[in-house]
Amino acid sequence: xxxxxxxxxxxxxxxxxxxxxxxxxxxxxxxxxxxxxxxxxxxxxxxxxxxxxxxxxxxxxxxxxxxxxxxxxxxxxxxxxxxxxxxxxxxxxxxxxxxxxxxxxxxxxxxxxxxxxxxxxxxxxxxxxxxxxxxxxxxxxxxxxxxxxxxxxxxxxxxxxxxxxxxxxxxxxxxxxxxxxxxxxxxxxxxxxxxxxxxxxxxxxxxxxxxxxxxxxxxxxxxxxxxxxxxxxxxxxxxxxxxxxxxxxxxxxxxxxxxxxxxxxxxxxxxxxxxxxxxxxxxxxxxxxxxxxxxxxxxxxxxxxxxxxxxxxxxxxxxxxxxxxxxxxxxxxxxxxxxxxxxxxxxxxxxxxxxxxxxxxxxxxxxxxxxxxxxxxxxxxxxxxxxxxxxxxxxxxxxxxxxxxxxxxxxxxxxxxxxxxxxxxxxx
Numbered sequence: 001x002x003x004x005x006x007x008x009x010x011x012x013x014x015x016x017x018x019x020x021x022x023x024x025x026x027x028x029x030x031x032x033x034x035x036x037x038x039x040x041x042x043x044x045x046x047x048x049x050x051x052x053x054x055x056x057x058x059x060x061x062x063x064x065x066x067x068x069x070x071x072x073x074x075x076x077x078x079x080x081x082x083x084x085x086x087x088x089x090x091x092x093x094x095x096x097x098x099x100x101x102x103x104x105x106x107x108x109x110x111x112x113x114x115x116x117x118x119x120x121x122x123x124x125x126x127x128x129x130x131x132x133x134x135x136x137x138x139x140x141x142x143x144x145x146x147x148x149x150x151x152x153x154x155x156x157x158x159x160x161x162x163x164x165x166x167x168x169x170x171x172x173x174x175x176x177x178x179x180x181x182x183x184x185x186x187x188x189x190x191x192x193x194x195x196x197x198x199x200x201x202x203x204x205x206x207x208x209x210x211x212x213x214x215x216x217x218x219x220x221x222x223x224x225x226x227x228x229x230x231x232x233x234x235x236x237x238x239x240x241x242x243x244x245x246x247x248x249x250x251x252x253x254x255x256x257x258x259x260x261x262x263x264x265x266x267x268x269x270x271x272x273x274x275x276x277x278x279x280x281x282x283x284x285x286x287x288x289x290x291x292x293x294x295x296x297x298x299x300x301x302x303x304x305x306x307x308x309x310x311x312x313x314x315x316x317x318x319x320x321x322x323x324x325x326x327x328x329x330x331x332x333x334x335x336x337x338x339x340x341x342x343x344x345x346x347x348x349x350x351x352x353x354x355x356x357x358x359x360x361x362x363x364x365x366x367x368x369x370x371x372x373x374x375x376x377x378x379x380x381x382x383x384x385x386x387x388x389x390x391x392x393x394x395x396x397x398x399x400x401x402x403x404x405x406x407x408x409x410x411x412x413x414x415x416x417x418x419x420x421x422x423x424x425x426x427x428x
Contacts (some may be wrong), residue, residue, distance in 0.1 A: 017141075017145050017211060017212050018142050018145050018146065018154055018157060019157075020207060020210075020211055021089060021138050021141045021142045021145070021157075021158070021161075021211075022138070022142065022157045022158065022160065022161040023161070023203065024089050024092075024093050024134070024138055024161070024203070024204075024207065025134065025135065025138045025158055025161030025162055025165060026161045026164045026165045026168070027093060027096070027097070027165065027199070027200040027203060028092065028093065028096050028130070028131065028134045028135075028138075028165065028200075029161065029162045029164075029165025029166055029169070030165040030166075030168045030169045030172075030193075030196075031096050031097070031100040031127070031165075031193075031194075031196070031197055031200060032065070032096065032127060032131055032165075033165065033166050033169035033170070034169045034172065034173065034193040034194065035058075035061075035062055035065070035103075035124065035127075036062055037169055037170065037172075037173035038173065038190040038193070039058040039062060040058070041185065041186050041189075041190035042058040042061075042120070042190065043057055043058035044186060045108045045109065045116075045186075045187075045190075046058075046106065046108060046109050046116045046117055046120045047109055047116075047117050048109060048114075048117075049109075057117070061120060061121050061124045062124070063383075064121055064124055064125055064128065065124040065125060065127050065128030065131070066128060066378075066379055066383055067128065067379070068125045068126075068127075068128030068129045068131075068132065069128050069129070069131050069132035069375050069378065069379065070132060070372075070375035070376075070379075071128075071129055071132060072092070072128065072129035072130060072131060072132025072133040072134075072371075073132040073133060073136060073368075073371030073372060073374065073375040074132075074368070074371065074372070074375075075129070075132075075133065076088045076091070076092060076132065076133025076134075076136070076137055076367070076371065077133065077136060077367045077368030077369075077370070077371040077372065078368060079091075079133075080133075080136075080137050080140060080367035080368070081363075081364055081365055081366065081367050081368050084213050084214070084217055085137060085140055085141040085144065085213065085214040085217055085367070086141070086207075086211050086212070086213045086214070088133050088134075088137035088141075088367070089134075089137050089138060089141055089207060089211065090204055090207050090211065091133075091204075092130045092131075092133045092134040092137060093130075093134070093200055093203065093204035093207065094201065094204040094205075095126055095127070095129065095130035096127055096130040096131070096134070096197070096200060097197040097198070097199075097200035097201035097203075097204055098197065098201060099123035099124070099126045099127050099130075099197075100127070100194050100196070100197030100200065101194065101195060101197035101198050101201065102119075102123055103120065103123055103124075103191075103194045103197075104191045104192070104193075104194030104195035104197065105191075105195070106119060106120060106123075132371065132375060133371065135158065135162065135374065136367050136370040136371040136374060137367060137371075138158045138161065139155065139158040139159075139354050139357065139358060139370060140214070140358060140366050140367045140370060141214050142154060142155055142157055142158050142354075143155045143158075143354065143355060143358035144214035144215065144216035144217060144358075145214055145215060145216075149300060150300055151300065151355045151358075151359075152296045152297065152299040152300040152304060152351075152352050152355040153293070153296045153297040153299075153300055155296065155354040155355035155358065156292050156293060156295075156296030156297075156350075156351050156352070156354055156355070158354050159292055159350055159351075159353070159354055160289055160292060160293065163285055163288060163289045163292070164289070166259075166285065167282065167285050167286070169193070170278075170281070170282065170285075171282070172193050173193075174278065176189050176190070176192070176193075216363065217363065220363045220364070237361065237362075237365055237369055240360050240361065240369065241369055241372055241373050243360075243416050243419050243420055244357060244360055244369070244370075244373040244416075244420070245373045245376050245377045246412050246413060246415070246416035247308075247353075247356070247413055247416045247417060247420055248353070248357075248373060248374065248377040248378075248381075249377055249381045249409050249412060249413055250312060250315060250349060250406075250409050250410055250412075250413035251346075251349060251350050251353055251377075252377050252378055252381050252382030252385075253381050253382060253385055253405075253406060253409050254315070254342070254345070254346040254349065254350075254406065255346060255350070255382065256382045256383065256385040256386065257385055257389065257402065257406065258284065258288070258339070258342060258343060258346055259281060259284075259285065260385070260386050261385055261386045261389050261390075261402070262339065263277050263281055264386070266335065269327075269399065270330065270335065271330075272332060272335075276332060280336055280339065284339060284340065284343040287340065287343045287344065287347065288343050288346055288347040288350070289347070290347070291343070291344050291346075291347025291348050291350075291351065292347045292350050292351040293351065294347075294348075294351065295307055295311075295347065295348040295349075295350075295351030295352060296351035296352055296354075296355070297351075298351075299351065299352035299355065304352035304353075304355060304356045304359075305356070305417055305420060307348065307351075307352055308349055308352055308353070308356070308417055309414060309417050309418075310348075311345055311348040311349035312349065312410050312413045312414040312417060313410075313414060314345050314348075315345055315349070315406060315407065315409075315410035316407055316410045316411060316414065318341065318345070319342075319403045319406045319407050319410065320400060320403040320404060320407055321403075322338050322341060322342060322403065323399070323400040323402060323403030324400050324403070325338055326338050326339075327399040327400060356420070357370050357373070357374075358370065360420060381409070388405070389401070389402040389405060392404075392405060
């Protein structure tokens, strides 16, 4: 890009719009995550009291929201590609904020009986639909608002928003647990984060008035109004979608293993206290965020495929040894250092990914393609990771079985990245 072109593009460049898109992601993932953090209190409040069944009901409701994500991905992907990116960011934020606030004021099972359970499940499904459209919509919007020579770095802010939202949710839950009495926490305290949905509602209304439409979307719409059915576009790009799913596998799997599976593994198998595990989890979440920003910035200089291949290769070569040494040590410091290596690899791989996901699709199917690929990889390979890995350990009797599983995923991703490079070149 020439200096003259950069200058011309700078006039249209709106960094505040990118930050607003990122803020929407923060609120979305904060509101979505707190349901999982307070599953025990939610189960006791809104479901029948039958031993541990109430908590299982709550986790089932959490999973119902997860299953609704593909529906949201299709609906909002279509809206985004046809009517604009702004609409999706605004409406997904509102569809997360309103149910969240309503959960905060929802009467308990003791007050209105089974109606409380039914209403809660419905509100959670609505939130799941919102989540299905939010990340892809935010990612697409930020990518298209970014300067061409900074798309990798600025697009990574969409994933950074996810990490910040999860971190805030975890921190909020921890602080409430520390400073609240058990009685207050179980009856009132857990409702407070949900009531924060009112702030997301205000933010959504503000965005509706002040958030500009994606500049690239406006330019593309001005060029052509050619109508092509969604099914035709999906059929034409089905190989790209399948290939992208294979690329995303390593991202989803490493994320869920790092922040979900390994936490319970350390407490159940190595006997580490929860306070140490939570502290390590928070540190590595920050470390991943830093690695994401650095690798995304570097990908603008050397290319996304090259950097992601290096990270995938690192997973291929080191994951099994990392798991081997983790299972053979009782030292928290050793585990901490090994987990740090894993976190850095995950961050380096994930940094360039948001821009890459946008680059493999043309404008008229970009958001839909991203949402479909994410909706397949997320639940199938990411959300199922703790269950699958626990089964592998039980079935094989080997505690390094998860390392073999990740290594296989890294191999699939490495191969897919090779073909992704070809796809990008073809579109150019």
